[in-house]
Amino acid sequence: MAQIDELPPLRDVIARFGLDARKSLGQNFLLDLNLTSRIARTAGDLAGATVVEVGPGPGGLTRALLAAGAGRVVAIERDERCLGALAEIQAHYPGRLEVVSADALTVDFAALAGGPARIVANLPYNVGTALLVGWLKTEPWPPWWTSATLMFQREVAERIVADESSDAYGRLGVLAGWRTEARIAFDVSPKAFVPPPKVTSSVVHLVPRPAPLPCPPEALERVVAAAFGQRRKMLRSSLRGVTPDSEALLARAGIDPTRRAEEIGIPGFVALANALQGA
Structure with a gap:
């Protein structure tokens, strides 16, 4: 497993803070730092960039984003049990990590970002689709986010990138295809998570279209x-x-x-x- 910084292994962090993943919060923690680094690379060159992350949990992806050079990471975490682990990352990367203790469905993302930002997140399964639809409906357009690199269940990812030639085509395919160029970057085995979900996951990368067809x-x-x-x-x-x-x-x-x-x-x-x- 990659050693991306001098912080303790994620399994140790989870044990020390008692961070058992909770189904009610849609949590499946990604512990493989090789994979979190790959997700960060999929988002492009992060040097000096502002990144918004939803559901950092014990901070595996957060650490990868900061190690990749993100100038500022705004991490929105609903589970207060995770705040201690995230505070350790803040101390290790002083001035570069802001932790917002809130429900991501209720926050003003544009205000938190404070300017152009990238979204990079292993989204909680139970709110991922709702968050994506909200970001796709952002007004005015082009939006505050310049790209989104997001983890979904494979079935959901296929619906996001589908067009009318695919059996997966539906509401998500229309909304995502209307305002973005979306692709599946790679799949992630259930074995990479704790606890392992019952399905394969996929990382989707979306880039806003500068001038989509106009409509409300x-x-x-x-x-x-x-x-x-x-x-x-x-x-x-x-x-x-x-x-x-x-x-x-x-x-x-x-x-x-x-x-x-x-x-x-x-x-x-x-x-x-x-x-x-x-x-």
């Missing part, structure tokens, strides 16, 4: 949620959840009402969102 994010999310909520039905049926006159909506967007959600690319959903907003 809330309207886009409404039409996408309705369309894929009944994905086997024709759009004239599935979109009745957003408007009783779904055929008129589809006509304004220039889309055949007999098509299904999985057949519509991102430009089609953007047209639907703009038609809905206009109505």
Whole structure:
């Protein structure tokens, strides 16, 4: 295992602070410092950069980010049991680690970042998708974050990078593909975690598009949620959840009402969102 700094091994830190991973918090601690360093490298050259991390836990990825040269890491941790371990990292990297004790679903990320930043995180499984959707809906766009390097369950990662040629295509694929270029960087075996999850994980790297097709994010999310909520039905049926006159909506967007959600690319959903907003 890589020795990236002079701090104690993560297993020792977990034992000393009693940091048993809790399912209720979506925790699976990544202890392999070779892997945390690889995640940090996937985020690009971090020299002097501001990095926002969600769910640092005992700090394995935090240490890798700081060892890679991040000028400032803002780590948001809900579990107060982890604060002692993170304080040791703060002492080892003076002035470079800020720890925010809060629920990531409630914080103002742009204010915490204070300027352009990268997001790098082994996201808690139970809030990862909600956080990503919030970042994708950031206004104004381009957003405060310049890239996001995030760990998800493999199934979720496949949905994020999917387009209409894939069976995994759905709400996440539309939202992520609309505003970012997203790719799966590499997979991570369950054996790398404590405790090991039942599924393989994947690291996804997303870069914001500077000028995505314009449309209101809330309207886009409404039409996408309705369309894929009944994905086997024709759009004239599935979109009745957003408007009783779904055929008129589809006509304004220039889309055949007999098509299904999985057949519509991102430009089609953007047209639907703009038609809905206009109505």
